Amino acid sequence: xxANLETVSSxxxxxxxxxxxxxxxxxxxxxxxxxxxxxxxSQSNLTEIxxxxxxxxxxxxxxxxxxxxxxxxxxxxxxxxxxxxKSHADAQRLLLIISQETYHSFRKAxxxxxxxxxxxxxxxxxxxxxxxxxSMYWFHDYDQNPPECSxxxx
Amino acid sequence: VELKDGLRAELYVxxxxxxxxxxxxxxxxxxxxxxxxxxxxxxxxxxxRMYIERRREMERYxxxxxxxxxxxxxxxxxxxxxxxxxxxxxxxxxxxxxSTDLIVKLNDxxxxxxxxxxxVTVKEPDQDSKLRKIRGQREDGDASKKFNPNRNYPRxxxxxxxxxxxxxxxxxxxxxxxxxxxxxLYAVANQPSQTAAVNLSDSQEIDAVQFFAEQRKVEKxxxxxxxxxxxxxxxxxxxxxxxxxxxxxxxxxxxxxxILQMLxxxxxxxxxxxxxxxxxTRAQKYASGILDKVVAERGKKxxxxxxxxxxxxxxGRSR
Numbered sequence: 001x002x003a004n005l006e007t008v009s010s011x012x013x014x015x016x017x018x019x020x021x022x023x024x025x026x027x028x029x030x031x032x033x034x035x036x037x038x039x040x041x042s043q044s045n046l047t048e049i050x051x052x053x054x055x056x057x058x059x060x061x062x063x064x065x066x067x068x069x070x071x072x073x074x075x076x077x078x079x080x081x082x083x084x085x086k087s088h089a090d091a092q093r094l095l096l097i098i099s100q101e102t103y104h105s106f107r108k109a110x111x112x113x114x115x116x117x118x119x120x121x122x123x124x125x126x127x128x129x130x131x132x133x134x135s136m137y138w139f140h141d142y143d144q145n146p147p148e149c150s151x152x153x154x
Numbered sequence: 155v156e157l158k159d160g161l162r163a164e165l166y167v168x169x170x171x172x173x174x175x176x177x178x179x180x181x182x183x184x185x186x187x188x189x190x191x192x193x194x195x196x197x198x199x200x201x202x203r204m205y206i207e208r209r210r211e212m213e214r215y216x217x218x219x220x221x222x223x224x225x226x227x228x229x230x231x232x233x234x235x236x237x238x239x240x241x242x243x244x245x246x247x248x249x250x251x252x253s254t255d256l257i258v259k260l261n262d263x264x265x266x267x268x269x270x271x272x273x274v275t276v277k278e279p280d281q282d283s284k285l286r287k288i289r290g291q292r293e294d295g296d297a298s299k300k301f302n303p304n305r306n307y308p309r310x311x312x313x314x315x316x317x318x319x320x321x322x323x324x325x326x327x328x329x330x331x332x333x334x335x336x337x338x339l340y341a342v343a344n345q346p347s348q349t350a351a352v353n354l355s356d357s358q359e360i361d362a363v364q365f366f367a368e369q370r371k372v373e374k375x376x377x378x379x380x381x382x383x384x385x386x387x388x389x390x391x392x393x394x395x396x397x398x399x400x401x402x403x404x405x406x407x408x409x410x411x412x413i414l415q416m417l418x419x420x421x422x423x424x425x426x427x428x429x430x431x432x433x434x435t436r437a438q439k440y441a442s443g444i445l446d447k448v449v450a451e452r453g454k455k456x457x458x459x460x461x462x463x464x465x466x467x468x469x470g471r472s473r
Contacts, residue, residue, distance in 0.1 A: 024208060025208065026205075026207055026208025026209060026210070026212070026213070069208075071204045124277055125158065125159070127158070127160065128205055128208060128209065129205075129249075129250055131205070132201050132202060132204070132205045132250065133201070133293060135201065135204075136197060136198075136201040136303060137292075137293075137294075137301070140197070140301040140303070141299055141301055
C-alpha cells in the first residue's frame with residue numbers, strides 16, 4: 001500500500017532536519033537549483049505537496065530530505081539523499097515511503113544514487129565520525145553494491 | 155560558539171598533556187603518515203577522506219583531497235600547502251582514520267619511554283566498540299562478516315612508533331583531575347598489554363562547564379598560549395623564529411610585559427635556561443634583546459626618514 005503523501009509531509013520533523021543538516025553539512029554540499037528540483041518533483045508526481053517560490057532547502061524538506069551529500073571522492077559510492085528519523089519505527093516507516101516509485105524517479109531525475117534513512121539516537125548528539133564508520137560498513141557489507149534505500153543507525 | 159562535548163573533553167586532555175609536559179607526536183611528517191595510512195589502513199583512510207571536507211577545521215582548505223591524492227600518488231602538488239595546513243590534515247586523519255586524538259610520551263618504571271596514543275570519548279556505550287577497533291577487530295565484533303577495515307591497527311601502530319593505544323572514557327560534565335589522569339597514564343605505561351580502555355567517567359572531580367569558563371578568562375593573557383598562537387605556521391628557528399613571533403605579538407597589540415612572559419615559552423629561551431641549569435639571566439637577556447630589536451625595527455619602518463641600516467650584499471652577485 002502506498003503511504004498517503006499529505007500525511008507523510010506533515011509528519012516530517014523540522015527540528016530533526018535542522019539538526020541533521022547541522023552535523024553533516026560542511027563546506028562542500030551537493031547543491032541543485034530550485035528549477036532542477038521542481039522539474040524532478042513534477043516528473044516524479046511528488047508535485048502536489050509542494051508550494052511555489054520556496055528555496056531548495058524547503059523544497060527538499062517538504063518531501064523529507066534534510067540534505068544531499070556527495071561521497072564520490074576519491075572512489076566513493078555516489079550522491080546520497082538523507083532523511084532523518086528519531087526512532088526505529090519511524091525509520092522503518094520512512095524506508096517504505098522512500099522506496100516508492102515516486103521517490104525513485106525523483107532521485108533518478110536528479111542523478112541521486114542512494115537514499116539513507118538516518119536513525120538518530122535520542123540519547124546522544126550525532127557525530128560525523130560515527131556516520132563515516134557506519135556508511136563504510138553499509139557499503140562494504142553489501143560487497144560494494146548496497147541497495148538504493150537503506151536505514152543507517154547512529 | 156558552543157563546542158561539542160567530545161571536542162571539549164579532547165581539548166581538556168590536550169591541555170593536561172601540555173601542562174604535564176608529556177604531549178608528544180609521532181616522528182613521521184604529514185606525508186609519511188598519509189602514505190602509511192594508505193598502505194595499512196586504506197578503508198578507514200578512504201572513508202575519512204570522503205567526510206574530511208565536511209569538517210569545520212577544513213573549511214579553509216577545499217583542496218584538501220587534491221593534496222592527499224598527490225601525496226599518495228607521489229606526485230608534485232601544484233597548489234599551495236603550508237606547514238599549518240599539512241599539520242591540520244595529519245591531526246585530522248590520525249583522529250578519523252586511526253582513532254588517535256593525541257599522543258603522549260612518559261617513562262615507565264624501568265625508565266623506558268612509552269609512546270601512548272589516546273582516543274578520548276564521552277560516550278561510555280562506545281567504549282567496547284572503540285576498544286575492538288584499536289585491537290584490530292570490527293567495531294560491532296561480528297566475526298561472521300568478512301569486511302574488517304581495522305585488521306592492520308596493531309601493525310600500523312608499531313610502524314608509527316606507538317607503544318600503547320587506549321580509549322579514554324570521560325564524563326561529559328565531570329572531568330578527572332590532572333593528577334588522576336597522570337596516575338592512570340603511568341599505569342598504562344607499566345602494563346604489558348598494548349591496548350586498554352581506561353574508564354574515568356566515575357571520577358567526577360573537575361566541573362567541565364566551570365573549567366572552560368575559567369579557561370576562557372585565562373586565555374586572553376596566558377603566555378604559553380600566546381606563543382602557540384603566534385608561532386603557528388612558522389618554520390624558522392632560533393633568533394629568526396623569536397623575532398617573527400615577537401613581531402606578530404606586537405602587531406596583535408600585546409604589552410611588553412605580556413610578550414616577555416610569552417617568550418618564556420620560546421624553545422630558544424628554554425634552551426638557555428636548560429644550558430644555564432635554571433639560571434634565568436641569559437634567557438631573560440635574550441628575550442628582552444629580541445623585544446628591543448623588534449620594537450626598534452618597527453620604529454624605523456614607521457619613520458622612513460630615519461637612517462636605514464646598511465644593506466649587506468655579497469659583491470659580484472647580480473641578477
